[in-house]
Amino acid sequence: MNVSDITEAIADLEDERALSLVEEALAAGLDPVDILQNGIVAGLREIGRRFDAEEYYLAELMMGGKLSQECIALVEPHMPAGSGAKSGVVILGAVQGDLHDIGYKLVSTQLKLAGYEVHEIGVNVAPMTFVQKAQELKADIIGLSAFLITTLPLCGEVVNYLRDMGIRDNHRVIIGGAEASHGASESMGCDGYAPNAVQSVILCDRLMGRAATA
Ligand code: B12
Structure with a gap:
């Protein structure tokens, strides 16, 4: 089998097929990161494209979100673990107005x-x-997720508050999500952007001053 079968099943919202393909892929020993990125996440991207093209509507977007989360839950226990040593404290959330989690x-x-x-x-x-x-949590890193063109500017607000309160140097600020980019990170005065979860670890490791573990 090929991970693109998973992409297709998710994009076509074929629940049972998608879930059993993920199980099959794991049982066949395919790389879980590949299943996740090039199978499941790619399926969600295709759903986003169809939504954009008005082939899908909000109901399909919601079904796709739910189906992907079920598929992700199957893959997560198989994800490779890193060093295990405590690496730092990170808080993560989606900015105001954004419900993509x-x-x-x-x-x-x-x-x-x-x-x-x-x-x-x-x-x-x-x-x-x-x-x-x-x-409160003495976070080394604040991670902001923004998937909408309308919510991205809120990341800059966090940086502004930190500056105004004189605590900008206490916390690194990183951004991600469909609308985030390196350019947006720079223009809002953030400390970095990562396009995916694996790169997020590399970014955090760099900001914490240690060599990448991923
Ligand atoms: C699923 C989905 C939804 C679901 C979300 C379910 C959920 N629980 O999250 C629901 C149905 C709720 C939804 C709603 C809406 N959505 Co929506 N949605 C999507 C879709 C299809 C997939 C998003 C997703 O979860 N992808 C899966 C993740 C895993 O993929 P990923 O982005 O590669 O993730 C990585 C990076 O983003 C990064 N990352 C993420 N966060 C962070 C944070 C940090 C700190 C770092 C470093 C990295 C990082 O790491 C992730 C893991 O590898 C996208 C399409 C797309 N291209 O993104 C549209 C999309 C984001 N949605 C869109 C829209 C328009 C909406 C709605 C406004 C629709 C409506 N008319 O109501 C609402 C807005 C709701 C709101 N207020 O937030 C548009 C946004 C357009 C824009 N430019 O603003 C998109 C792009 C679809 C499109 N092509 O039009 N949506």
Whole structure:
């Protein structure tokens, strides 16, 4: 079998087929990271494309989100673990107005596997809440997820609050999500951007001043 079969089943919202293909792929010993990235996440991207092209509507978008989460749950126990030593404290959430949580939850899992203490603070999180939580939990890194063109600017608000409060140097700020980019990170004064969960670990390791583990 090929991981692109999983992509197709997810994109076509074939629940049973998608789930059994994922199980089959795991049983056949295919790389779980490949199943996740090039199978499941690629399927969600295709759903997004169909939504954009008005071939799918919100109901399909929601079904696709739910189906992917079920597939991800099958793969996660098979993901390779990192060093295990405590690597730092990270808080993660989706910025205000944003309800997309599949992406940052994958980042969370990967960071935990790499030894980070991760606190997921949910979706639709106000900028000041990120700042307060970061202080409370003494977070080394604040991870902001933004999937919408309308929510991306909220990442800059978090940086502005940290600056205004004179605590910018206490926390690194990183961004990710469909609308985030290296350019956006730079223009909003963040400390970095990563396009996926594996790169997020590399980014955090770099910001924590240690060699990459992933
Ligand atoms: C599933 C989905 C939904 C689900 C979300 C379910 C959930 N529980 O998350 C639901 C149905 C709720 C939804 C709703 C909406 N959605 Co939507 N959605 C998607 C879809 C298809 C997939 C997103 C996803 O989860 N992908 C899977 C993840 C794993 O993929 P990924 O992005 O590669 O993830 C990696 C990176 O993003 C990164 N990462 C993520 N977070 C972070 C954080 C940090 C700190 C770091 C370092 C890295 C990082 O690591 C992740 C793991 O590898 C996208 C299409 C797309 N291309 O993204 C549209 C998409 C994001 N949605 C879109 C839209 C328009 C909407 C709605 C406005 C639709 C509507 N009319 O109501 C609403 C808005 C709701 C809201 N207020 O947030 C648009 C956004 C367009 C834009 N430019 O603004 C997209 C791009 C679809 C499209 N092509 O039009 N959506």
